[in-house]
Amino acid sequence: MKVLVTGSSGLIGSMLINALADKFEISALDARRSEHAPDVPTMITDGSDYESMSKAFEGVDAVVHLAANAPVETPWPDVLKNNISTTHNVYEAARQHGVKRVVFASSNHAVGNFEMDEPYCRIRVGDYEGLKPGGFKRVDNSVPIRPDSDYGVSKAFGEATGRYYHEHFGLEVACLRIGTVNPQNSPAGSVRSLATWLSHRDLTQLVSQCLTQPLGFEIFYGVSDNTWRFWDTDYAKKVIGYAPLDNAEDWR
């Protein structure tokens, strides 16, 4: 199975490629050369340049689309070019070249404003008083979009585009509302991470399931089996066999 990974030199891209290289035949697309780039065939081009970037989709079975400006504070002009325009191009190039499936790195920031509400606003700062883990409704894939930033809006855009391309063109699409992934691969350093952390191996397994399990259009939350998580993972467990192994609580 030939898998194209966009944003391949980023934190998640390089980690995933190294972890999945024995299961899939991986190629890559990235905006620039990098010393952190994994050792796979890589096309260097601007994702917002359709004519150029779409060539990377020839002969590909599935795409893992990670390329984006990742900081939640990314200013609008960069969001427009590198998140919105590039993400449209990824779906369109996939359709044009008969790619079967896109795994889109959405973000928890597409629904980040739920963290303004009880009990999430308290859990994110470690105020668990009167709460039981899972004793409240977790934010799931049925909630309305509530972006907390232009970045979050761009991820909602990518989900909406994915649904359109699925329903009109039959593209299979998994949108992952990814939580907190960091280089140190640990929830230490932020109380919020005790709820939102996603370990490297759990992310790897989640993406692997998204590439190999039957799928139409789906939205899943990317979060480890954290005791205090406030995002739903039951749906991903049921639909694609997501099987997280880590729990941020073990890092306390």
Next chain:
Amino acid sequence: MKVLVTGSSGLIGSMLINALADKFEISALDARRSEHAPDVPTMITDGSDYESMSKAFEGVDAVVHLAANAPVETPWPDVLKNNISTTHNVYEAARQHGVKRVVFASSNHAVGNFEMDEPYCRIRVGDYEGLKPGGFKRVDNSVPIRPDSDYGVSKAFGEATGRYYHEHFGLEVACLRIGTVNPQNSPAGSVRSLATWLSHRDLTQLVSQCLTQPLGFEIFYGVSDNTWRFWDTDYAKKVIGYAPLDNAEDWR
């Protein structure tokens, strides 16, 4: 109350300005001069040029944002520039200039793919067999986004941005998923219009209510009181006193 209308020379813009000119102090923003332009102070500028277009927002109380490429078939580059980029700029200019409220012309195409499903797929072609008007669940503001086009995706984008600007900056936002509005102001000529038609005077009253009634962030459907409508109007009737007078059935 000072109201800025974007896309003022369009079908809806010119109709609305003429209908609302005695209730509000109206100014306008449009991409080009037009013989159809209403006789109000009008700034001619590209909505995707923030520095230029944002000047039109000085001293304004509310914005009715209609400027966009309206055809559902609009190609992506135009959607990106004239719908997505311009709509972001409208929200940002409103925020920057202390505008209190934005009425955003969203579209039924943000959820257009519900028309692939029963019973909407039959109603849209006039196959009413076994159905009673209102005897089925109408598509309401709680449904997930299901765009039927890049155009529809751009309207979903505008709604998501509106919600973000409301929750983060306190902007009051009404998103109108507008149905079928045409120059002849009649549902004749298309069976689907018997369900989806929105008369000029019903649209005018809907926008007027959106400008004057208490509001946070809301999504309303813009459709007349058509017997076979499949979009919800109860919510708009309850929240802002939408009071449609027309019914496409009277045109049969």
